[in-house]
Amino acid sequence: MTGNGWLQLAVYMVVLLLLVKPLGQYMSRVFDGSAAITRWCRPLERALYRLCRIDGEQSMDWKQYALALVVFNTLGTFALYALQRLQAFLPLNPQQMSAVSPDSSFNTAVSFASNTNWQGYAGESTMSYLSQMLGLAVQNFVSAATGIAVVIALIRGFRVRQAHALGNFWVDLTRSTVYVLLPLSFILALILAGQGVVQSFRPYQTATLVNPIGVTEPATNATGNPVKDAHGNPVNRSVLINTQTIPLGPAASQIAIKQLGTNGGGFFNVNSAHPFENPTPLSDFFEALALLLVPAALCYTFGHMIGDRRQGWAILAAMLVLFIPLLVIEYWAEARPNPAYPAVVAQAPAVTPGAQQPGGNMEGKEVRFGVTDSVRWSVATTAASNGSVNAMHDSYTPIGGLIPLWLIQLGEVVFGGVGSGLYGILVFAIIAVFIAGLMVGRTPEYLGKKLEAFEMKMASLFMLIPPFCALVGTAIATSVAAGRAGTANPGAHGFTEILYALSSGAGNNGSAFNGISANTPFYNTLIGIDMWLARFWPIIAVLAIAGSLATKKTVPASAGTLPTHTPLFVVLLASVVVIVGALAFFPALALGPIVEELQFIHLH
Amino acid sequence: MKKIVLQALLLLLALTGLTGIVYPLIVTAVVQLCCRAQAEGSLIERDGRLVGSALLGQPFDRPQYFWPRPSATTPQPYNGAASSGSNLGPTNPAQFDVVRTRVAALHQADPDNRLPIPVDLVTASASGLDPDISPAAARYQLLRVARARGLDPTRVQALITAHTRGRQWGLFGEPRVNVLELNLALDRLR
Incomplete structure (x- = not known):
């Protein structure tokens, strides 16, 4: 741990927080239709809807909204599957990649449509330029836009009174893509290309x-x-x-949205550890910034749209209360030496000019990033549901691997995915208010809406589905030979590889303890199902909550109302997230990284 | 239902055209104008022949060259067609064996050198293509390279210094030395 390291982490947090308000305000105006760009582009937008036979003025109830969303994402999955299976016959395939196998195509199609971007395949040896550009990159945009659409619908559920209308899914999807994700991606792609990220259609x-x-x-x-x-x-x-071989491809345009859309599916096998995907410390800073940018700014959008900005800041504060301590612990964990290395190996950081070295646990890390930038990334990518990596989590120290894993298991609500992080933590807020209501014996209400049995049932479903998918999946994989065969490391670490893979799928994260051989029919199918269930069931539960809230009247705050913008509520919300995450996963974690940490500190 | 499927299909096609064709092509056009060399892979030529990319590491095992970090790609190290880390865990005995082997190889190449070995020189990078080593790792190899080339160590040291990149903007990342560029500069010394 060095002074420069702390400074880099602090600068990162400050720059991120400075961008929250401007971007959050912009997104709020995009969805209200009052941003300048939406006014200029209105004729084009109308033409697009006419072309697609869409009535942009029609408002949907929650069931119509959910149906449109599921149909759209299902079609996207099929399109991506077909593209991979047919890539050998399609243009822009200079390396003559053959068709991707059926199980891998299924897994990858679900993975990208569900905003998980788990990668069973290795990009540079599997995917044609066309599959990357027309398939994977497109799903990067629309799966992220789907997440934003859901949270906007939920916000409208809080905002409207005694109505059914949550907005129009097609319009929300289009606006998220065109006015939010595309311009940001364009800027980031140019910055990255300037740093050395490739953007070329020439063969390798x-x-x-x-x-x-x-x-x-x-x-x-x-x-x-x-x-x-x-x-x-x-x-x-x-x-x-x-x-x-020097691999090439249209990478910069895809990596920009990969980071901004909390997708995480890399152009190359090692993702943002690859020098062509993340060539310099500066590109790393911008990619890491992009990773949390939209999820953080959406908190402000939320406050702005419901007309009480303090509510948005309170949500953001709860995220920071969880994020910052975990980042500090992660930094400490990875700066440690490995006790089993020979004494002649210097593992401490050195800052003497001419003899500097990053030190710490450098296995699976790049010199240009060192420990600092690597831990910043691994915490941010698992707090958000991004899942891209710039270092190999499998080689992290046990605590260093535990924290990313646990952040995924917390439900990806600390920032979380674009849209999905905010709707996730809002569901946790509903639960927090409910628990507080039980304690004082009053009907819980949040943002002026009474929370009743239906909302609590849906919130419980939302909370239980991902742990269920992760833990049942892990149980299946550890009990059959095909599952156990995938592990690369012996002992507790091997178990953690399986737990991480299934948690990553169920959390729609996509990062991995990469040693696991997951590109097998068994894992492709299991994780594919895991990802699909854990993405769309919770979305339907959220939309159901939104639909139910929309029909209620707004009750004025009374002396018995729990204020939800205070430090007290911030702490309550963070505690609920931690307790739920800890209760669900502690037994499994005890068998994996916790046991391994005890082994690690006794190494010699 | 039929209507929704049609709407979804048409919108998917429209957004595919926008984000999958128009957007990457515009990005390509702009970067090919403003930073073509980087967009094409930061390629390095010597005597008219392509010898690598400034961003991708290469294997070196001769004593007269600086060695890069260990690479876990298969079947050969620094395989540009298949980037990969070792993914060995922190308590895996196989990891300790391979670190000991790397220490022994460094000692064998330079038996008198008993300096501490910087950890980046005995651990595999994340990508298997790390182009850099730490300045400490370059200094550790200085005398071996100078001896193998019959050069005055101060000249080699000057070359290392010239090829050391500090933190970007004085703040970001770690100081580092690009191994391929340093070795090409060594070859130019003669």
């Missing part, structure tokens, strides 16, 4: 190595089978490697 290049190297690899015969000697042992041969 081949460079001649300055220092050709010899490697030994298993020998194969003419039919491609391994050669065995008289004792049945595999025969090795040495080959001289004198070239390096």
Whole structure:
């Protein structure tokens, strides 16, 4: 831990918070239709709706809204599936990638449509430029826009009185995409390309190595089978490697939305650890900033739209109360030396000019990022439902791996996904108000709406589905051979790999303990189902809450109303999130990272 | 229902055109105008031949070159077609073995060097393509490289200093040395 490290983390938080108000205000005006850009573009927008046979003025009730959303996302999933299966016959495939396997295509299609962006495949060796650009990138936009649409519908549910109308899904989806995500992505893509992120349609290049190297690899015969000697042992041969492949592609445009839309599906296998996806500390700063930008700003949008900004700041404060301590612990955890390395290895950070080194746990981390930028990213990407990485979580110290995992398990409500984070924490706010109501024996109300049995049932469903998917999935995977076969590390760490994979799917996060071999029919199917259920069931529950709230009258605040903008409520809300997350997952965590931490500190 | 499916399909097509074709093409057009070299992979040529990218690390194992960080890509290290980390866990005995092997290889290449070994030089990077080492890791290899080339160590040190990049904007990231660029500069010294 260094002074510079703390300063970098502080600057990051300050810049993020400074952007909350301007962007939050802008988004609020976009959805009210009063932003300048929406007025200028109104004729174009109308033409688009006419073209799509959409009546933009028609307002939907919650069931129509949910139906449109599910139909749209289902079609998107099918389109992405088809694109991957057919990529060999389609243009923009200079590397002649063959069709993606059926199970991997299914998994990836669900993954991107559900805003999870779990990657079972390796981008640079699987996907054609067309599949990336026309399939994956498009789902990055529309799945993020879907999340924003849901939260806007929920906000309208609080705002309207005795009505059924939650707005029009098509309009909310289009406006989120065109006025929010596209302009931000455009700016970010240009910044990233300036730093060195590739944006090219040329085929992969081949460079001649300055220092050709010899490697030994298993020998194969003419039919491609391994050669065995008289004792049945595999025969090795040495080959001289004198070239390096330089992968290219339209990456900058896709990486921009990958970060902004809390998607996280990388262009290359190692995601934002790849030098072509995240080449400099500055590109890292902007990508990490983009990761939390929209979710943080939506808190302000919320306050602005319901006409009480303090409510929005209170939600943001509850997120920060959880985020900042976890970031500090993560920094401490990863700056630690590994006790089992030889004594001659220097593991402490050094700042002497000419002999600086980042130090700390550098396995699976890049030198340009060091420990500081790596932990900033891993906490932000799991707090948000992004799931992109700039370092390999599988190689983090046990506590260093526990915190990202637990942030996912908290329900991705600390910032969370674009839209999904805010609607998630608003459901937790409903639960917090309910618990407070039980304590004092009054009917709970939030933002002037009485909370009754129906809302609580839906909120409970919302809260229970992701842990159910994660834990039942983990139980299935650990009880069958196909599941256990995927682990790369022995012992408790191997169990954590499985728990992380299923939690990541159920949290719609998408990051991984990457050693797990998940590109198998078993994991592709299991995690695919996990992602689909844990995305769309909770969305339907949220829309049901929105629909029910919309029909109620607004009750004026009385002496018995719990104020929901005070520090007391902030602490209550954060506690509810922590208690629910801890209760659901502590037993599983005890078997994984907690056991491993005890082993780690006793290493020598 | 039929109406909703039609609306969804048409809107999906329209948004696909906008975000999947128009947007990436405009980005491509702009960056090809303003920063073409970066957009095409920051390629480096020597004597008219492509020798790599300034952003991608390369393997070096000869004593007269600075060595990069260990790379976990397969089948060969620094495989640009298949980026990967090792994903070895912090308590995995296989990780301790491989670190010990790397320490031994560094000691074998330079038996008199008993300086502490910077941790980035014995741990695999996240991408397997890390182009950088820490300044400490370059200094650790200084005498070996100077000896193998018959160069005065101060000249090599000057070259390291010239190729050390500080924190970006004085604040972001970590100080670092680009191994490929440093080695190409060494070859130019002669």
